[in-house]
Amino acid sequence: MTFVSPPGYQPVYNPRIPYLGPVYGGLRDGVSIYIQGSASKDITRFLINLLCGESESSDIALHLNPRFDGCDKVVLNTRQGGSWGSEEKIHSMPFSKGKAFELVIMITSKGFQIKVNGKEYLMFPHRIPVEQIRAIQVAGDVSIQTINIIGDAGGGMYPGGMGGGYPGGSMGGGFPDGMGGGMGQGGYPGCNIGGAYPGGPGGSMGGGHPGSQLPGMGGQPVYNPPVPYSSMIPGGMYPKRTIIIRGMIPHGANRMGFNLVVSRSRDIAFHMNPRVKEGAVVRNTRTDGKWGKEDRELSMNPFMEGQYFDMSIRCGNQRFKVFVNGQHLFDFSHRMSFSEIDKLEIEGDVQISYIHF
Incomplete structure (x- = not known):
């Protein structure tokens, strides 16, 4: 099987x-x-x-x-x-x-x-x-x-x-x-379905897509939470742990933040800050109240006004891997121990429809 x-x-x-x-x-x-x-x-x-x-x-x-x-x-x-x-x-x-x-x-x-x-x-x-x-x-x-x-x-x-x-x-x-309207039986003349998803599961999305070899997800998803959102992460972060976040960028949005936080010290181990007007996605950490060096390079920017997004943040031994809409967006190397992360915070101009740890 x-x-x-x-x-x-x-x-x-x-x-x-x-x-x-x-x-x-x-x-x-x-x-x-x-x-x-x-x-x-x-x-x-x-x-x-x-x-x-x-x-x-x-x-x-x-x-x-x-x-x-x-x-x-x-x-x-x-x-x-x-x-x-x-x-x-x-x-x-x-x-x-x-x-x-x-x-x-x-x-x-x-x-x-x-x-x-x-x-x-x-x-x-x-x-x-x-x-x-x-x-x-x-x-x-x-x-x-x-x-x-x-x-x-x-x-x-x-x-x-x-x-x-x-x-x-x-x-x-x-x-x-x-x-009616030319769409009764056979209303799509000569229209073939074709390979709607090349190669089937794992075909075009094998290997790099998070979850290609992941265990089952635990816990219940959270639907439509209000923003700002803050929640403890059940079981914390560990290698292969993935957080799925889906939502929409409303029209007129400026910026938003997704933070993985160490609640004990209030340090932010991973800060992801899409800036819609600027077209940037800034990544950083904050320790003892001080921000580190920003990462900004990107192959593409999926965070645009009026667009839905489907994001997964996957924890590895050396880095976080972030995928949006099925495509690898960036990696962020750990700057502090990921095992201390126990909280997710989301803030800013974003509507969240679904979160699953």
Whole structure:
């Protein structure tokens, strides 16, 4: 049996749309599907399907279909044996044309608890057992930054996670007949899915991506904490320990700080300070109230107004490795013992949606 890394470590980044990719290990209570994306400026509709098989004609345990058609609504449904169930239509639209969004679909014993941009949206009761879900499909007028499966499904080790996209196969079957707007059955003529994620898990992201060989994450994630945020780090920092932080830079943001702190002395062992207006990400330490020498060099700067980010800070024996949106951003060599770090602090112009130690 091949072990697939626990969720939180095999995100799919920037898949080609339409996308259809497997969910290894299935889903169960306590797991969440986390999707960052943005709706096109001229959007008419898009869909997210949780499929019970690895083809677009499989049964659909959850069909989530925002429609911008003058009478904006979100349609929810299921499909079994080729037949659609009874539609639920919600006339409050949480998505906006041309705007980024963050969608969390949380699996509970009662149903799918859906949150958009940090706000509770609705609960859709299960009609098909979630254990049957095998794939995720995304199509329509939308671009996706990341699809991620997160959360602990009992006992830490959870052999689930995202796979790559399926080669071949045209889209269209994912929409009910009544889609309209040229997007009914077969509404994507000649549009192949292709390798939405080159090489599948560990293909393009093997080796360097944090978590390629990591143990399961402990503890529960923190959703939507207020900023400034301060929390003790359960168990402190040690080699291979990874902190995942996801959030958004609001418009008008100037700067923010992410600090790994030794609470006993108030020293900051690692200070990361994205300065949005300046286009810099400054790194430093502070001991006995005095700042050290700044590190500034960067290959790219992902921290821009209106952008979501997905960051992991991984502790090594010699240095911290920081990845943002699946790409290595920088290393920061330890200047004091990482074993004394016991606190995470976040401050400044940033909205945080998710923290997991």
